[in-house]
Amino acid sequence: MNYDIVLVSAPLKADDTHLGLCPSLSNLTLGSYLSRQGASVRMFDPSVEMDTAGAAPNPFLKELAERCVEMKSRFLGISCLSPVDGKFGAVLAREVKKLKYELPVIMGGLWATTYAPQILEKLPEVDAVVKGPGELAMEALIKTPDGSIPAWDSAPGLIWRGGTNSEIRHYTVDLARPLDMSLLAKPESYDIMVYMSSRGCPYRCSFCSEPIMFPSYIDEPLDKVTADIKGFNAFNKSYFFWICDPLLGFNPGRVDELCNLLEPTPFHFLLETRVDVMKPAMVEQVARAGCQLIYFGLESGAFRSLVELKKCNDRAQFERYINGAKSLTEACARNGIIPMFGVMNPIPGDRKEDLDECFHFLEELVSISSGINPDLGLFLLPLQCRLDMGSPFQLNWPSLEARGMVRSRDEKNIFGDMFVTRTSSEVGYEEAEAFRDKVRSLWTPSRNAMKVLSQCWPRPYMEVDWE
Template identity: 25%
Template sequence: MSVDVLLINPPLPSNSYSKELVTQPLGLAYLAAVLESAGFSVKILDCPPLDYTYKDVKNYVESLKPKIVGVSSTTLTINNALKIAEVVKEVSTEIKVFLGGAHASILDEETLAKSFYVDGIIRGEGEVTFLEVVKKIKEGKSLNDTLGLTLKVDNKIVRFSDRPLIEDLDSIPYPARHLLPLDKYKAFGMKCPSVSVLSSRGCPFKCKFCAVKRLFGNKFRARSPKNIAEEIKEIRERYKVNYITFVDDIFTLNRERTVKLCDEIKKLDVIWDCETRVDMVNEQLLKTMANAGCQSIFFGVESGDQSILNNMGKGITVEQIRKAFNWAKKAGLKTVASIILFYPGETKITIQKTLRFVKELDPDLVQFCIATPFPGTEFYDELLRQGMLQEFDWSKFDVLTPVFALDGFTELEMKKIWSEAYISFYLRPLYLFKRMIKRDWPTLKAFLYMLFKAIKLKLK
């Protein structure tokens, strides 16, 4: 058996999240769909849910004999992605290996310089660039001047011009989900299978801790409600899945579009969840979403202290956060709050203020993240200039591990406060009582997972 292209999502670091948090590699599934539409044979190997080791990967590559391999990368997985490239070249030096994804796109020259085994980097949106690369290799043509590509040419690294973003997202074929182990992906804390859907790309906001604008630009580009509805219909009919997780950065940015999309989704009898900003919703919109099958909404709260929110460039107020949570609860939606602790400017006083605020909001779930300066963010650039970064082992950039120095806190104190934040929120008698009364077992399961993680860290 031989294929033209093998796409690989590398294993997670051994110190990383449980498989319960593994999500579908939609980027690879989109690449595969574009390649298949052009007549190329493709396979996807998603290592995390399959527990594949490097030896397993090597055996798989040997069995498929691909001509080209594409490897995805995040900051957390970049070291493992480079190891995958090495493993592939051990099978055959004739196989061309390309890296893509957030980390490789942003630190493309540094990443390419680190590895003898990577032939090039596909930057940003990869659908058009990677298809062009595959076509040129198959036709024996030079890759020079390929937009969106960083390449090694005569032992020198050459960065060709950026490729324009894809304007018509409806023109991209639906992800090749038939190449993924869909039975391995579950909605967090639930037994039912879940499928991820991306209905838009790009974000116009300027949060200093986020790198989305470096990948997808500041312009918000959205698919049409009809196109999204057809994809969901395919998911139900072909894959027999009726739980959808929208992975847009801001699902409700365009309210008129959101309402039209809800009208379409309502006809399909699916349940779903999404993520958005607190200033991008109102009471009526949340009711409309709930009536269309939305069960849960994830808000980036980040902090309960206005000065810290301002430091982050978040562009929201504490009062907007309160209103959004009240509206969501009135609509009958489960709420999830994401909190970032230890952002520059943070003190023990601001942290206690945030922890009190989270208990006041009383979301169904909360996740506490340790501020992590990912490459491509203003946060990272500022710390780099100030010499505050203490860690460049990318496998520790997991939002659970302190990687920079913050005045007023030792690393041990950060870990202790982080774990105690989980314990103090989830072990409240009223919180536990409400979940028992509601017989909300999925939420309880998710809570127990996060509580165990916090206690385990605290006892180290």
């Protein structure tokens, strides 16, 4: 069969990690929109449609390129959300062009959006990049008559060699389409389903590039969410759901709707939110619906750090923020939900006193949890402070550098993550690692918590070599 477009995602590692397999939500969402607009779409997931066990990454990608060409599509779309799957996309594009040079290769996703000019400069195998959501851009290209030169300038947000359609169309509810479950070639092979019932974030944290793609909060239409949950349930498998709405709880009504849909299903789930968005009463509500773990983007428990991160503006807001974290820890303990707190310290400007303040607050959270439910425990996830392209920290790097900050690399290496490696004269890389080790020492997960984590956490991507 010939297709208008084949959508490919980076393969996950073979099962040597005891973690789960999940499909690409980005490809499933885009593919569903296009298929419901009349396009012929093939969503190809090498993690379940090819044998990844023991495969050497680069020879594996040569075989994958052959499969992509054999499917005879007019376009090849590659989802690139991070530097890791960006590197995958680059190698795959190179191998595809060796076999069929005339096949247009198009990258999309957050990483591709933020690095679009550099991708076209450094990767001649990539023909174009979609900046922002890809629904309208790919629909416009697919509507080009078969056999004609693609009408690049008709595609909103598309950047290609020789031109740019700078009119980025951000996601709106009129683009929402129920997920086309027929695009999942082997749904029985998955352990985890990633899902979003809302998109976007109105906050502007210093480290985050999310608003580039989705600058405002949008609830997906209820009829779409209802159809999607019914579609997943029709597979008759107890998937673990990763509900990755950036701000679940921002609209309490959406929490009500989602819980009403999930409670009758066999699905357990985890969700993501902020400690100043989710409320304790919601914790009880999601627990009844099957929630087993909540990831809170805490980032810090220190006042100066949270102001630097633009999580808080003043002392009053800071007090509400940390009290919210305490109340949610208590609510999780009482309702048997495992809390996981992301901790980003040290961040720009952090000194030893900031790290001490944060650590003492984390100790308090551990004490609250263990005092109520000693058999539950919680996770503390220490994170390096990233400088994602397009984030305020990255855009304002010259001013941070003038304050004495040091980073792991510059923007020229498009396949590497940028991290802050020195935050002040007192805190460099060694001090940062020592702090993260201290945070890890506070971990108190139970055996059951570790079991839940292994059920809900996807496997890492297969690493490939660009050179």
